[in-house]
Amino acid sequence: MLELTPKEIMENRxxxxxxxxxxxPVGAMFCALGAEKCMPHSHGSQGCCSYHRTVLSRHFKEPAIASSSSFTEGASVFGGRSNITTAVKNVFDIYKPDIMAIHTTCLSETIGDDVGSYIVDMEVPEGKTVLYASTPSYEGSHIQGFSNMMIGFMKYMTKKTGTPNGKVAIFPGWVNPGDDRELKRIAELMGANYIYFPDHDGTLDHPMDGKNEYFHDNAGTKAKDIEAMGDCEKLISMGIYCSLEPSEYLKKEYKVPFSNIPVPVGVKLTDQYILELQKFTKKEVPKELEDERGRLVDLMLDSHQYVYQKKAAIYGDPDIVYGFTALCLELGMTPRYIITGTPKAHWEKEIKALMDQYGVDESEYVVKADTDLFYLHQLIKNESVDILLGSSYGKQIAKAEDIPLVRMGFPVLDRYGNPIQATVGYAGAIRYTEKIVDAMMDRKDRDAADEDFDVVM
Amino acid sequence: MSKERELLLDKYSSRVFKNRKSHITQLEFGENPDEIAANSRAIPGIITARGCCYAGCKGVVVGPVKDSVVITHGPIGCAFYSWGTRRNKAKPSYEGEPNFVPYSFCTDMRASDIVFGGEKKLEEGIDEIMQLFHPKCIFICSTCPIGLIGDDVQAVAKRVEEKYGITAIGYSCEGYKGVSQSSGHHIANNGLMRYVIGKGEEAPKGKYSLNILGEYNIGGDGWEQERILKKIGYEVVSVFTGDGSYETLKNSHLADLNLVMCHRSINYIAEMMKTKYGVDWLKVNFIGVGATSKSLRMMAKYFNDPELTKRTEEVIAEELAEISGDIEYYKSKLKGKTAGIFVGGSRSHHYQMLLRDFGMETTIAGYEFAHRDDYEGREIIPQIKADADSKNIEEISVERVVGYEDRYSLEELKDLRNEGVELDNYSGMIKDMKEGYMVVDDYNMFETDQLIEAYKPDIFFSGIKDKYAIQHGGVVSRQMHSYDYSGPYAGFRGAVNFGRDVTMSLYTNAWSLVKPPWKTMPMLEGTLGGAG
Structure with a gap:
């Protein structure tokens, strides 16, 4: 596997x-699938839409329904106004969503299609919404697309009536439906009255109910809640790269103050989420949550000897990698390589600040944004690690270098059941601590000589 | 108009109705042959299953060429989605042969490249690839923005060839070209014909040699076919393109016969090789026990050698003996069940044959990106009028190269055809179907759901985009692009795998758990009503 990858690192490829x-665009599509009865629409050639639906379906093991403007050469020359106008008519006629959330592609962006003005002139059925976000594929990454689409929703739907609704808005960032349930559960335990956006609980992990429906009732953030976000008293948003720009937008347009915190992976980051909720609710943290935290820390202490100073390579999207770096540090592990493909140089500084909290010197790790898995593999060929944490695409490196892989983030294409469970919160940390410890212990068992093979560990 | 078709079309607005009516045919087998419209634009917003030109060129045809570096020239997405997602299996054929299939290469264009052009970045990237991997062949596949900003990938390829003395092919396979993946197949075929086929001089050593065209080795299908062919004594010169290589494709013109599996994606090369090198092509189908045996017998007839015919019959008998117990068992589980199938190139036709081996009928069938000849047979080709979208795809013409002869005269070919050897022809899917069955071109999500409702098939074969929606509705769905990560399904042993997988999905115990017990039990007495 990957035997053509040389050890010598080629810098600045x-x-x-x-x-x-x-x-x-795939980030925009994913974001839009977190709104109730919303049809994401890809304004470009239909291959984009097919690719995005496919990767989302493969990750969530669920239908990811979205439509396309189906550009041909003619539309690419003369513009896509007629395509989008037809598409909007057909989608409302046939599939009957409440909202159509249009995003652009590198094709429609390169030709300079002005979707914003097209939709102003369009006939939209009574009570339905058409909104749009610009998501050029040649900038940022899927994370930026997600963030842009959140702003798209707010731009077209959010209002301020002037009467505060007593709610806290929660932006979870790019997480799984299992995480949405966990973050909402914590908010409820904290007694918060909240609006949660986007919410994939029930849209991308819909229960098996024998019904093939395009849209489900009570799944996804409701239109009236997206509208009401302007009246929220506070916003707690998670992840700098998924949620900071949408948070700034909500603040700028509707004067909603926000706290942007990391995606709550591990103990301290979950503590931070709870403290932010507490600032809003002014209520005591319930025993239930404190007990969960206690069980997590207990598990970490009980099992620490199997993970202590184990070297980890963590790769994936900037926000989730940050969270997992924090979890690894809490577990006493040594994050050795910390990589994202998303082109955001500042992220390296944030990781460094996190490593500084644990007194880890810069010479002891490599952090790099805007890079690829080929680079990570080359690093590993020069100095290996004990565990990989990231998406399914690391499995090639895992096999080539015989390193255990614990799957997290997006996309996980080759395992079942992951997205319906939590990664965040104490519950998520319990799950991932178990996964990481199991991976290390399985390895120890596999490699043990017969005389060193322990039944009790 | 037939009942199910009428019910389906009635649900559309007049605008959509007008378009879709010609793409949906309920088979009548009346006086006039059943017709269908195909290879025309998808309706915006309809939720077509189709992909794009790039997907057809890079994803389908050139991506599997294992010893070549396939570069996606464009922003990152397309390279990401087409990386390791198609199950076109490959392994080195000899020690030291490079296998680039697990890799993804992309110029990862940024805004500045879009503004100032990406040729320089592409060339610098190719320099790096030469330094890192020194491949013998590079394919450059363009994505949407490339044609719009005017990057000349052909010129880059030419410069690379001159600089490094390798083969480099620039493909203008931007996603918006044509109306589906089909345009990408055609573009990919043209490039292979121009720059690869005929470049080698290594003649086959075996008495009878073959190329397998349009076989992408999904789940190892190509390997199962090669196993059988080699057992009979054929030499397989090259496979287009599953587990294929530049090294073997360039010698393919020296083979005796081309076998065509996926007609849609590769018929251009089959036709052009016939014209240029005199290599006949035979439409085969190695999906299904009966279909595989039939294909092998046609091949033996083509070569007309008693020794080969005898060996063919021996191998068929041996293989059937090996699998007959399993086939009978799965047939006992599957007989009488019905299926729907919506896939790409030729699979919707091929799999009907395999399902019939198990006593199953396919009542709904359709293609994503087929042309009329895939449905109605190649005899329809002269009647097909090229529209603006088709005209944008280059047709290349080739001429006979001196020194290459036809194996058979026109008269002999006619005799062979009369004996049932389907040479240089494909008679399409419809003729193998029955009255009342539904054929849908460029099917969409709404039609899929409506037809499942109307025909109530026991199982629906489609792709990942449809699978989970269909299953939520309580109907078993298996992926026919990726085989749900199983396979091979081709050949004799593949038929057993398929029977096992379909049986497994239909009979898995969890289907009986969908309804919670409290939904079927009567409520406890006394819990209803208020005071009384």
Whole structure:
């Protein structure tokens, strides 16, 4: 596997090899699938839409329904106004969503299609919404596309009535439906009255109910809640790269103050989420949550000897990698390589600040944004690690170098059941601590000589 | 108009109705042959299953060429989605042969490249690739923005060839070209014909040699076919393109016969090789026990050698003996069930044959990106009028190269055809179907759901985009692009795998758990009503 990858590192390549990111539109599509009865729409050639639906379906093991403007050469020359106008008519006629959330592609962006003005002139059925976000594939990554689409929703739907609704808005960032449930559960335990956006609980992990429906009732953030975000008293948003720009937008347009915190992976980051909720609710943290935290820390202490100073390579999207770096540090592990494909140089500084909290010297790790898995593999060929944490695309490196892989983030294409469970919160940390410890212990068992093979560990 | 078709079309607005009516045919087998419209634009917003030109060129045809570096020239997305996602299996054929299939190469264009052009970045990237991997062949596949900003990938390829003395092919396979993946197949075929086929001089050593065209080795299908062919004594010169290589494709013109599996994606090369090198092509189908045996017998007839015919029959008998127990068992589980199938190139036709081996009928069938000849047979080709979208795809013409002869005269070919050897022809899917069955071109999500409702098939074969929606509705769905990560399904042993997988999905115990017990039990007495 990957035996053609040489050990000698080639710095500053022009060619990306084995990417650690994908393009903006898929992020926009994913975001839009977190709104109730919303049809994401890809304004470009239909291949984009097919690719995005496919990768989302493969990750969530669920239908990812979205439509396309189906550009041909003619539309690429003369513009896509007629395509989008037809598409909007057909989608409302046939599939009957409440909202159509249009995002652009590198094709429609390169030709300079002005979707914003097209939709102003369009006939939209009574009570339905058409909105749009610009998501050029040649900028940022899928994370930026997600963030842009959140702003798209707010731009077209959010209002301020002037009467505060007593709610806290929660932006979870790019997480799984299992995480949405966990973050909402914590908010409820904290007694918060909240609006949660986007919410994939029930849209991308819909229960098996024998019904093939395009849209489900009570799944996804409701239109009236997206509208009401302007009246929220506070916003707690998670992840700098998924949620900071949308948070700034909500603040700028509707004067909603926000706290942007990391995606709550591990103990301290979950503590931070709870403290932010507490600032809003002014209520005591319930025993239930404190007990969960206690069980997590207990598990970490009980099992620490199997993970202590184990070297980890963590790769994927900037926000989730940050969270997992924090979890690894809490577990006493040594994050050795910390990689994202998303082109945001500042992220390296944030990781460094986190490592500084634990007194880890810069010489002891490599952190790099805007890079690829080929680079990560080359690093590992020079100095290996004990565990890989990241998407399914690391499995090639895992096999080539015989390193256990614990799957997290996006996309996980080759395992079942992951997205319906939590990664965040104490519950998520319990799950991932178990996964990481199991991986290390399985390895120890596998490699043990018969005389060293322990039944009790 | 037939009942199910009428019910389906009635649900559309007049605008959509007008378009879709010609793409949906309920088979009548009346006086006039059943017709269908195909290879025309998808309706915006309809939720077509189709992909794009790039997907057809890079994803389908050139991506599997294992010893070549395939570069996606464009922003990152397309390279990401087409990386390791198609199950076109490959392994080195000899020690030291490079296998680039697990890799993804992309110029990862940024805003500045879009503004100032990406040729320089592409060339610098190729320099790096030469330094890192020194491949013998490079394919450059363009994505949407390339044609719009005017990067000349052909010129880059030419410069690379001159600089490094390798083969480099620039493909203008931007996603918006044509109406589906089909345009990408055609573009890919043209490049292979121009720059690869005929470049080698290594003649086959075996008495009878073959190329397998349009076989992408999904789940190892190509390997199962090669196993059988080699057992009979054929030499397989090259496979287009599953587990294929530049090194073997360039010698393919020296083979005796081309076998065509996926007609849609590769018929251009089959036709052009016939014209240029006199290599006949035979439409085969190695999906299904009966279909595989039939294909092998046609091949033996083509070569008309008693020794080969005898060996063919021996191998068929041996293989059937090996699998007959399993086939009978799965047939006992599957007989009488019905299926729907919506896939790409030729699979919707091929798999009907395999399903019939198990006593199953396919009542709904359709293609994503087929042309009329895939449905109605190649005899329809003269009647197909090229529209603006088709005209944008280059047709290349080739001429006979001196020194290459036809194996058979026109008269002999006619005799062979009369004996049932389907040479240089494909008679399409429809003729193998029955009255009342539904054929849908460029099917969409709404039609899929409506037809499942109307025909109530026991199982629906489609792709990942449809699978989970269909299963939520309580109907078993298996992926026919990726085989749900199983396979091979081709050949004799593949048929057993398929029977096992279909049986497994239909009979898995969890289907009986969908309804919670409290939904079927009567409520406890006394819990209903208020005071009384």
């Amino acid at each position: 022009h060619m990306t090899i084995n990417p650690c990111k994908t393009c903006e």
